[in-house]
Amino acid sequence: MQVKVLENILKANDAIAQENRTLFQQKRVLVLNVMSSPGSGKTSIIERTVKTLGKQFNIGVIEGDIASTYDAELLSKLDIPVVQINTEPFGGACHLEASWIRNAALSFDLEHLDILFIENIGNLVCPAEFDLGAAKNIVILSLPEGADKPIKYPLMFRKAQVLLINKVDLREALKFDLDTLFTNVQQINPQLNCFPLSAATGEGFDAWTEWLKAEAGKK
Amino acid sequence: MQVKVLENILKANDAIAQENRTLFQQKRVLVLNVMSSPGSGKTSIIERTVKTLGKQFNIGVIEGDIASTYDAELLSKLDIPVVQINTEPFGGACHLEASWIRNAALSFDLEHLDILFIENIGNLVCPAEFDLGAAKNIVILSLPEGADKPIKYPLMFRKAQVLLINKVDLREALKFDLDTLFTNVQQINPQLNCFPLSAATGEGFDAWTEWLKAEAGKK
Numbered sequence: 160m161q162v163k164v165l166e167n168i169l170k171a172n173d174a175i176a177q178e179n180r181t182l183f184q185q186k187r188v189l190v191l192n193v194m195s196s197p198g199s200g201k202t203s204i205i206e207r208t209v210k211t212l213g214k215q216f217n218i219g220v221i222e223g224d225i226a227s228t229y230d231a232e233l234l235s236k237l238d239i240p241v242v243q244i245n246t247e248p249f250g251g252a253c254h255l256e257a258s259w260i261r262n263a264a265l266s267f268d269l270e271h272l273d274i275l276f277i278e279n280i281g282n283l284v285c286p287a288e289f290d291l292g293a294a295k296n297i298v299i300l301s302l303p304e305g306a307d308k309p310i311k312y313p314l315m316f317r318k319a320q321v322l323l324i325n326k327v328d329l330r331e332a333l334k335f336d337l338d339t340l341f342t343n344v345q346q347i348n349p350q351l352n353c354f355p356l357s358a359a360t361g362e363g364f365d366a367w368t369e370w371l372k373a374e375a376g377k378k
Numbered sequence: 379m380q381v382k383v384l385e386n387i388l389k390a391n392d393a394i395a396q397e398n399r400t401l402f403q404q405k406r407v408l409v410l411n412v413m414s415s416p417g418s419g420k421t422s423i424i425e426r427t428v429k430t431l432g433k434q435f436n437i438g439v440i441e442g443d444i445a446s447t448y449d450a451e452l453l454s455k456l457d458i459p460v461v462q463i464n465t466e467p468f469g470g471a472c473h474l475e476a477s478w479i480r481n482a483a484l485s486f487d488l489e490h491l492d493i494l495f496i497e498n499i500g501n502l503v504c505p506a507e508f509d510l511g512a513a514k515n516i517v518i519l520s521l522p523e524g525a526d527k528p529i530k531y532p533l534m535f536r537k538a539q540v541l542l543i544n545k546v547d548l549r550e551a552l553k554f555d556l557d558t559l560f561t562n563v564q565q566i567n568p569q570l571n572c573f574p575l576s577a578a579t580g581e582g583f584d585a586w587t588e589w590l591k592a593e594a595g596k597k
Contacts, residue, residue, distance in 0.1 A: 197527055285503070303417060311445060332551045
């Protein structure tokens, strides 16, 4: 019974996600669904990406949080359009859903938008189950979280096309072994594009923003 | 309809949690539900705690993971009873439920157990909604996750009685401001017992294990 209800919810969500995808393609907006654990650096990475590419592209952000508007306020300072979704009125939902993205997306001037980031709720589990209609799913893993996470949270790493490995500036302090992480990623999703970087120092951002520019050019 | 089903699930869960709580009290086992984001250090803290108190108390662990048995294998090396719950066969559930805890708990010799740790799924959202029948809820926040987390994930910090602030050995590298964290905790849950510590270096473990010894003595 529970499973049946969940199946129906997911089916309804997927249908709306497909409509979103069609809309975004028609409007030629590259939509990226950014997912990670709390504190992996979703907002910091989006912030530095906007600072790097904001002159070349019109960028918008849908900011998902259970509570608070901290991140939306921070990103608004970059002089880009930001729409906040708080899930606390929806029972503190642990993920974003396609219908909410549809409503939020209609607040933007989609004709003049090139890239739309969706910053999902900080959660390495549930958001992976809900297609939002984005062109690509981006997962962020920060070094302090540990190299075993792709094995322990496989769905998220299977559903993503890009892995941003954040906080590489802490590599020495943490004695972090990137090779172990790459081996674990290989085991779960060999197609995953990996970009080690640091939102704090900017290290590794060139490769990531080059990838992003190429994707934005394909629309 | 969705909300109604969720309410029923939570109601059924709470009833079993209450039975668990009665059972644990009868058997005089201190049960602790340990929750956090992925990679905050649940396993490392339990490991160091067992190494510190394992001679004075009989300790067991219920290890929750979506997939893998890494952590259970690691903890088994400490020569303590460990029971693994993998949620992948249950749709990759993002939290543990009271009925699974009941079944797992019956695998232990409860008559001779003093402390039972439940290591929940790495997720700062969903586990907070499911009472497991533990005496105390413990939330771990590690410094790299950021000081804003109590504000952004309020339910978890409201449902916990203890906050373990892990990875304080990275304080300098991260220029982390503990006062901001304490202010945010104060805003969400002024009753929360906070213990800054490091599972890596052992810093701060004395205060935490003293608290634990006192609680175990109260049973």
